[in-house]
Amino acid sequence: MWPMGISAIAFVMIYIVHWSYKWRNPPSNGSRLHPGSMGLPPIGETIQFFIPSKSLDMPPFVKNRIKKYGPMFKTSLAGRPVSSDADFKYFILQQEGKLVELWYLDSFAEVFLGYIHKHLKKLISEHFGPKNLKGKLLPKLEDMVNRALHDWTMYESVDVKHACSTIILDFTSKLLFGYEAEKRGESLSETFASFIQGLFSFPLNIPGTACHRRVQNQKKILKTIRETMEERRASPAKSSEDFLDHVMEDMKAQNSLTDDLVTFVIFALLLATSETIPSTLTLAIKLLTKHPLVMQELAKENEEIIRSRENKETSITWKEYKSMTFTMHVILRMSGSVGILRRTIEDIYVNGYTIPKGWTIMIVPSSLHLKPEKYKDPLTFNPWRSKDLGPNVRAKNFISFGGGMRSCGGAEFSKVLVAVFLHVFVTKYRWTNVKEGEIVRTSMLGFGAGHYIKVSKQPEMKPENGDYHL
Numbered sequence: 001m002w003p004m005g006i007s008a009i010a011f012v013m014i015y016i017v018h019w020s021y022k023w024r025n026p027p028s029n030g031s032r033l034h035p036g037s038m039g040l041p042p043i044g045e046t047i048q049f050f051i052p053s054k055s056l057d058m059p060p061f062v063k064n065r066i067k068k069y070g071p072m073f074k075t076s077l078a079g080r081p082v083s084s085d086a087d088f089k090y091f092i093l094q095q096e097g098k099l100v101e102l103w104y105l106d107s108f109a110e111v112f113l114g115y116i117h118k119h120l121k122k123l124i125s126e127h128f129g130p131k132n133l134k135g136k137l138l139p140k141l142e143d144m145v146n147r148a149l150h151d152w153t154m155y156e157s158v159d160v161k162h163a164c165s166t167i168i169l170d171f172t173s174k175l176l177f178g179y180e181a182e183k184r185g186e187s188l189s190e191t192f193a194s195f196i197q198g199l200f201s202f203p204l205n206i207p208g209t210a211c212h213r214r215v216q217n218q219k220k221i222l223k224t225i226r227e228t229m230e231e232r233r234a235s236p237a238k239s240s241e242d243f244l245d246h247v248m249e250d251m252k253a254q255n256s257l258t259d260d261l262v263t264f265v266i267f268a269l270l271l272a273t274s275e276t277i278p279s280t281l282t283l284a285i286k287l288l289t290k291h292p293l294v295m296q297e298l299a300k301e302n303e304e305i306i307r308s309r310e311n312k313e314t315s316i317t318w319k320e321y322k323s324m325t326f327t328m329h330v331i332l333r334m335s336g337s338v339g340i341l342r343r344t345i346e347d348i349y350v351n352g353y354t355i356p357k358g359w360t361i362m363i364v365p366s367s368l369h370l371k372p373e374k375y376k377d378p379l380t381f382n383p384w385r386s387k388d389l390g391p392n393v394r395a396k397n398f399i400s401f402g403g404g405m406r407s408c409g410g411a412e413f414s415k416v417l418v419a420v421f422l423h424v425f426v427t428k429y430r431w432t433n434v435k436e437g438e439i440v441r442t443s444m445l446g447f448g449a450g451h452y453i454k455v456s457k458q459p460e461m462k463p464e465n466g467d468y469h470l
């Protein structure tokens with residue numbers, strides 16, 4: 001009996017050692033894989049990857065490995081072999097469908113981006129792109145910001161990210177499917193906040209858990225969108241020329257556009273706006289508060305725009321927006337909250353190493369955005385620096401909105417919204433910190449228990465050479 005037991009244990013141990021060896025030395029068809037560690041099976045280095053960082057600097061996971069192994073390293077996340085690049089991100093983003101394809105750790109993101117690209121990119125661009133922004137949305141956005149900031153002055157403190165998320169979701173939900181938060185007496189922001197919290201929870205769907213709340217909240221929003229579709233089918237006269245109306249028109253000709261898919265895409269677009277722009281704005285406000293001289297410059301530049309108008313009451317024109325030199329590039333460059341994943345569909349050879357077919361390439365924007373060789377003193381807050389770089393250098397060294405065929409469909413909308421928000425905020429309001437939110441970077445950018453400010457109206461626009469006091 002004993003010898004059999006010992007043989008069985010020995011067999012299991014040999015199997016584990018062999019499995020572990022194969023895991024740590026993945027097949028490469030005889031070519032050289034770049035250095036790095038695959039961690040321990042089956043999770044590899046997933047836990048280290050998800051440890052939150054409390055700084056705007058490059059995520060320690062990436063920074064430490066670049067220091068140890070060089071700009072390219074291999075690792076393993078969620079059971080899959082991953083190669084992280086530092087130097088050829090721009091190239092990879094141009095290789096969609098040739099050397100790489102879309103792939104996400106989160107199947108939700110993959111499905112969303114896959115469908116959107118295939119069916120709805122043109123429609124998204126018609127609604128969120130420069131033409132509609134220029135012709136229709138710009139004054140509406142300014143009006144929305146004016147009303148929101150006026151409301152903020154009524155509170156002793158405002159959680160910036162949450163408050164931004166509320167106004168942006170109210171705006172986009174109307175744009176997408178005519179949802180009128182004010183009339184309904186309910187903004188979608190609470191539901192989304194709860195959904196997002198649940199995204200990073202343990203995937204156990206039992207009542208009382210964050211995961212359960214995520215599922216319930218997702219269902220609730222999907223139901224609201226679906227009901228709107230049904231109402232419109234029942235009484236077409238109610239149509240309002242929004243995104244949903246246009247998709248429903250397309251649905252008549254395209255069988256692949258099912259109710260489920262359309263509902264899901266609208267949900268995903270709401271999700272895209274609910275997290276990204278609010279984080280950017282919160283970081284902008286946080287950094288401006290810390291850098292009064294930058295704040296002063298920004299206020300002067302924006303006041304000058306108003307002063308040079310013949311009619312002071314008019315809203316921002318497209319030309320004025322384009323003349324604003326304070327860009328959100330600097331904020332996004334420093335926030336680096338979005339990671340981009342691709343799967344190789346061919347072996348890729350780089351600098352004597354191979355990234356085998358089927359591997360994941362992890363594009364971490366901050367390892368490019370915070371590279372001192374590309375941006376001198378990368379963590380210094382200088383909103384005007386990207387202007388000095390020139391458009392070509394900037395395009396290659398800035399990938400917060402992705403690049404190539406799959407670049408962000410909401411990039412211009414996001415840029416306009418941030419510019420308009422800051423324009424109104426610095427020319428008409430002032431603020432003080434109530435409670436500073438600590439930076440927490442996971443795959444998204446968070447601010448601890450929230451970044452709270454007190455907002456008040458500026459008595460009047462300051463004289464031309466007046467100082468700006470926070």
Ligand code: HEM
Pocket residue numbers: 102113114116117121124128269272273276277280332338340341399400401402403405406407408409410411413414
């Ligand atoms: C600060 C704001 C935003 C950031 C940083 C951002 C970032 C990104 C990135 C990095 C991608 C590329 C993903 C990939 O290549 O795998 C992307 C794609 C996309 N984004 Fe955004 N996004 C923002 C706001 C928005 C908004 C407001 C919308 C909605 C109107 C939006 C809609 C999309 C769509 C539709 C795609 C898919 C494009 C395609 O696959 O063809 N984004 N975004």
